[in-house]
Amino acid sequence: FEEKGWRRVDDYIGAALISKEEAQEETLAANARAGLPAIDVSPPQGKLLHLLACAIGARRVLEIGTLGGYSTTWLARAVGEGGKVVTFEVDARHAEVARANIAREGMSARVDLRVGPALEMLPLLESERGQAFDLAFIDADKPNNAAYFDYALKLSRPGALIIVDNVVREGAVADASATDDGALGARALFDAVAAEGRVEATAVQTVGAKGWDGFLIARVK
Numbered sequence: 181f182e183e184k185g186w187r188r189v190d191d192y193i194g195a196a197l198i199s200k201e202e203a204q205e206e207t208l209a210a211n212a213r214a215g216l217p218a219i220d221v222s223p224p225q226g227k228l229l230h231l232l233a234c235a236i237g238a239r240r241v242l243e244i245g246t247l248g249g250y251s252t253t254w255l256a257r258a259v260g261e262g263g264k265v266v267t268f269e270v271d272a273r274h275a276e277v278a279r280a281n282i283a284r285e286g287m288s289a290r291v292d293l294r295v296g297p298a299l300e301m302l303p304l305l306e307s308e309r310g311q312a313f314d315l316a317f318i319d320a321d322k323p324n325n326a327a328y329f330d331y332a333l334k335l336s337r338p339g340a341l342i343i344v345d346n347v348v349r350e351g352a353v354a355d356a357s358a359t360d361d362g363a364l365g366a367r368a369l370f371d372a373v374a375a376e377g378r379v380e381a382t383a384v385q386t387v388g389a390k391g392w393d394g395f396l397i398a399r400v401k
């Protein structure tokens with residue numbers, strides 16, 4: 181099992197390519213102090229989200245699953261001044277920690293953090309008829325992934341990216357004997373995306389400090 185090596189390489193990548201300012205060490209420390217689970221994306225993954233958002237010139241980002249605002253901040257930096265990240269978090273305590281982290285990173289003006297169950301709050305976002313999103317990052321409760329994907333698709337412009345984290349789950353996605361909620365949620369997502377003619381998609385496995393998992397990446401046609 182390679183986990184130790186994966187972590188070492190993530191540290192190496194971080195040291196080589198991610199500046200101290202980008203790395204948000206204070207956010208990760210504040211999350212740990214507040215007892216939040218360390219289930220944020222890794223620094224290299226956060227930078228990947230940032231680079232993808234920059235590459236498509238994203239100005240409006242939808243995020244489902246804020247936790248302590250770590251990925252939110254990577255995305256907020258990408259949208260630039262005047263850009264917006266609308267992010268949903270069900271846990272009021274997580275949201276409180278995220279608000280403080282986002283403020284410390286100077287990103288409050290770019291972040292619209294909404295507290296509550298995302299699936300119940302997305303209809304309101306839809307009814308607001310705001311500008312379409314350029315990128316969506318889905319990283320919350322996994323059984324709802326297919327439903328979140330539907331909303332992200334509805335609210336996104338052609339050319340937008342929809343990225344979903346944790347779709348491999350240490351291989352459980354492709355192991356028929358795995359029937360936990362996460363594996364079933366991941367498979368339901370793959371089925372929904374495969375049947376959706378309005379996107380083209382792939383998934384990539386990831387290894388690193390966060391173990392063996394993967395991102396699904398879809399582009400709205």
Ligand code: SAM
Pocket residue numbers: 219220221244245246247248249250251252268269270271274296297298299319320321
């Ligand atoms: N994206 C974050 C990052 O990389 O820094 C990590 C998000 S963490 C994996 C998942 C978060 O989704 C948790 O904070 C959890 O409370 C939140 N969550 C779970 N169910 C939710 C729901 N129904 N609506 C909104 N947020 C939810």
